[in-house]
Amino acid sequence: MSETSFPKPVRYALQVLAYGAFAATVAYFSTSPPYRLRGDDAAVVKLSFSHSAQLVQACRERTLEELAKLPPNMRTKMDCPRQRSEVQVELDMDGKPLYRITTPPTGLRKDGAATVYRRLEIPAGHHLFQARLADGPDRLFHYAREIDLNLVPGQVLIIDFLTGEGGFVFTHE
Template identity: 45%
Template structure:
């Protein structure tokens, strides 16, 4: 008799535990963003340019023959300036600094913007070598975001630089 009571007790407890897990697996419902909103995610990693300079003939003459490289390129990378505008208004601006002890690693940024679904003019400008003035990568496009849609702003030099992925 005590063995049957133990089995029934285990069935009741396991059933209560399964119901508890089942209830909280579906309720409360998780909503990462409201139903009428969309997301723009800025996510990129990029190596900044090197700030090389050309050595003078006098410098080259004073160097050993096996070290006469015409360009002097320090190990560190340039900071990267990035600006994002939405409908002509500044949305985000930053200067990304290279990682690593010698400042020779990638510069990374991740930012998330929640906005109402609709049509916008999105403009992204980036300069990956701050020795040169202005922006050497620019992407501007009219976008239409649907509710719960995610648009990613990324950079890939093999795909032409800045691009938007929906």
């Protein structure tokens, strides 16, 4: 068997050199360029929730004629539609709009919850937040809350919506 390559000591030296260059490259890119999650004077607002809005139409009572036309297994006195309203959310910071969205309900029959998620980077400091939510066919804001906070750099404000707790819940970490 003829060897036309380098002698073994030279091959080993070249391998050590190649592995060393690879390790140095990995070490350099693991620390440089430096990665910064957010700016030095920035805070974060996270608006995140799922909410089942009101039904588009109220339940109604079927007449005797309507009940007679239905198969026996479907003769329920009340006719309740499944479709839910859109959820409209407005978030203001210091009296200016920060985020606006109208989210349709999920599901094939539009009967599921509407989901909102938004991450916003804002300047740290003292801010007045106002959140409003409309979840009915009348499109009126039945839920509203405002909070006055001083956010330090790097702080995260989480805005959730819990119907059982009266609406918007503000948590800061």
